[in-house]
Amino acid sequence: MRIASRLFAIGGTFILALTAMAAAQQSTAARTSSQPEVAASSPEALPNLSNAPSVVDARYVIGNSDLLQVYVWKEPELTESVPVRSDGKISLPLIGEVQATGRTPVQLKEEITAKLSTYLTSPTVTVVVMQVNSQKFNVLGRVAKPGSYSLSASTTVLDAIAVAGGFLDFAKEKNIYILRRDSRGKESRIAFNYKDVIRGSHPEQNITLVPNDTVIVP
Numbered sequence: 001m002r003i004a005s006r007l008f009a010i011g012g013t014f015i016l017a018l019t020a021m022a023a024a025q026q027s028t029a030a031r032t033s034s035q036p037e038v039a040a041s042s043p044e045a046l047p048n049l050s051n052a053p054s055v056v057d058a059r060y061v062i063g064n065s066d067l068l069q070v071y072v073w074k075e076p077e078l079t080e081s082v083p084v085r086s087d088g089k090i091s092l093p094l095i096g097e098v099q100a101t102g103r104t105p106v107q108l109k110e111e112i113t114a115k116l117s118t119y120l121t122s123p124t125v126t127v128v129v130m131q132v133n134s135q136k137f138n139v140l141g142r143v144a145k146p147g148s149y150s151l152s153a154s155t156t157v158l159d160a161i162a163v164a165g166g167f168l169d170f171a172k173e174k175n176i177y178i179l180r181r182d183s184r185g186k187e188s189r190i191a192f193n194y195k196d197v198i199r200g201s202h203p204e205q206n207i208t209l210v211p212n213d214t215v216i217v218p
Contacts, residue, residue: 056153057153058104059104060104060132060152061102062102063084063102063132063133063134064085064088065083065133065134066129066134067130067131067133068082068108068128069082069130070112072124072125078094084134088101088102095116095118098111099111101134105129106127135152136148136149136150137151137155137160137210137212138213138214139160139214139215140216140217141216142172144166147164151211154208156209157207157215160209161215164215171218173193174193175218176191176192176193176194177190177192178192178207178209178214178215179216180213181212192207
């Protein structure tokens with residue numbers, strides 16, 4: 001009887017040991033599977049926003065009223081969506097006012113980076129133009145959607161007509177013209193014959209618009 005009791009006790013101890021080992025393995029596996037979630041929420045795992053999409057290309061010159069997004073890598077409290085004020089400046093945490101109008105996004109990024117370097121070690125900054133409000137062109141007359149449009153990319157007269165929804169009935173397609181004002185305020189009138197252009201007769205008339213051009217469709 002005593003031998004049987006000892007065997008029973010040894011067997012019970014062995015089973016308890018196996019149960020404890022299994023519980024420890026499950027606990028370790030649970031910690032391992034949850035570890036990526038902890039890493040993903042840490043500052044080091046935040047996505048790099050240096051490739052954030054912009055509505056303009058790198059050559060675009062920022063103007064008053066444009067909406068900018070300034071990203072500072074690993075510094076969410078310094079990441080701001082800011083409009084360019086009428087004085088051409090933006091205000092940012094830590095560094096205050098910075099001139100934005102007249103600069104490209106890359107030039108503005110370089111200045112912000114230089115200013116932040118006083119407070120941060122090797123800051124990584126990205127400036128993205130989210131909305132163009134400073135450079136516009138107008139389409140007026142017999143088009144489906146007359147109005148003012150953002151000049152965020154290279155836009156020809158044909159592009160402008162397409163953006164405005166095309167012609168209404170009785171539009172004088174041969175007598176379209178563009179009103180353009182030069183730096184001295186003098187206004188000129190540039191002819192555009194839609195029929196000739198689409199036939200390939202005078203492709204040079206399909207000029208690229210500049211800020212404040214007005215396309216008139218009589």
